[in-house]
Amino acid sequence: MPSNNIFIFPFFILNQCLTLLRVGNPDHSFPPSLSDRTQPAPGMESLPEAVLIRILASIPAVDLVLVCRLVCCQWKNLVDGAELWILKCQQEGLTTAESDAENWQNFYFLSKKRKNLIKNPCGEEDLEHWGEVENGGDGWKVEELPGDFGKEFPSEEVHKYFVTSYEWCRKAQLIDLRAEGYWEELMDTTQPKIMVRDWYAGRSDAGCLYELCVKLLSENEDVLAEYKSETVTIPEDNDASWTEISHTFSSYGPGVRFVRFEHGGQDTLFWKGWYGVRVTNSSVTVEP
Template sequence: MSEWRKRCENEWSLQGAPMPDSLDWKSVYDAKPLGRNLLKNPSPHGVSKDIPPPEPDLPEVPTRGPPRFQPHGFSQFIGDFSGWTTSTETLPYDSSGIPAGAVVCQLPRYSWFTMEQVVDLKAEGLWEELLDDFQPEIVIQDWYEESQLHKSIYELHVKLLGADKSTVISEHTANPTEDCSAYSHNWKEVSHVFSGYGPGVRYVHFQHRLKNQFLNGFYATLSSDSSAAFEHLAGDSR
């Protein structure tokens, strides 16, 4: 047994796992496919869940003129989104709950800011026999900024995809509801564990959506420390 194969088995409990003879065990060990975050750039907003979210800068005097529908000079929106595919969806005005005949000077305008990326599991050091037979658990974790911006400010959509990138083998969606009755400004965790998902998984599609508000300024919902990771295997428990 090679030294590198022995290291992989000892550190990741791979004893008995199906392993093709063609594997380059040094490359497998260097890639460290288990127990690490496979997402690129997990905190593109430049903030951490270990530090309280920054308080928004509220103008002392309301902005004059028509409402601004694109962020301009708003520091919280600035970030490094490399590794992510991003898009923005501006939502129509919500006039529900306004009494008939009421005069409304200005309504808030909301938008969804979507960030997503696809992880190629084989490129990250996993191999087909391991994914199909052992099916190590895939742990999804994400953090978003709790606020009273709206009752729905965050959505998570994760799919395990086949080799064609279109076949969905397993998926998970989260759409938590916020309590807008009392101010609280912390990080909220969203997590899920994929287990027993079946053979054929080759890609992980990770997507979350953050709601922004335009009303006398631009106010964004932040995210931090997004993660998709394979747990260490239990070896002979399978």
């Protein structure tokens, strides 16, 4: 069983890394070249590689990439290898026995960053964060679930929804992937899957229409990939149940910098008020 002293090693290693990198650099900037650093850190060369991997796995991921990787060739190879990142994924519950990844370092960072990139997906902040809003008829409205002639949402975490009127209502969000932390090299080479989901429903006493359109855009907002649903028709006297619609973008090519999410609809009876399609719990996620 390893000695308890092993738990103080990560702090020693990190300090050693910083010391090595800052020699001759009082401004703490990284040296332009570390090709001459071919020997492991003093006192560490005798450690078995498996032990060194376990020690390095205790260090924060950003420090591994920006600091430890630059110490010597051995550490660079370990940080660039799969074994270290598989261990970190296992330690932090990011992987299962069935998990497989082409690049485990990217898998780790994408798993840690995974979140819904749509802001205010359920109307808790009224129409905040939604731009390019088209308010046909009486415009968009936010209502509490289940609403008149409606049904509860499948998840108890969702409490509100957006509802449309008797003419087309649309709203959109533009997601800046770089601002969300997805760097250009990752998007251009790894091209992680981009998963889009939305939920819609009608009221049981009125028919309605629904559409979803999602575009992957370049730096200049040129369309590089697009998903557009058919116009979904919900008949009058429907059961008001909630339906999920989803699409996954993959192998979309380099250059994607933005995701534009747009959805909307209207009722088919042209009744004044808010009898059109209901939408909620929209999501855009970058998958590991």
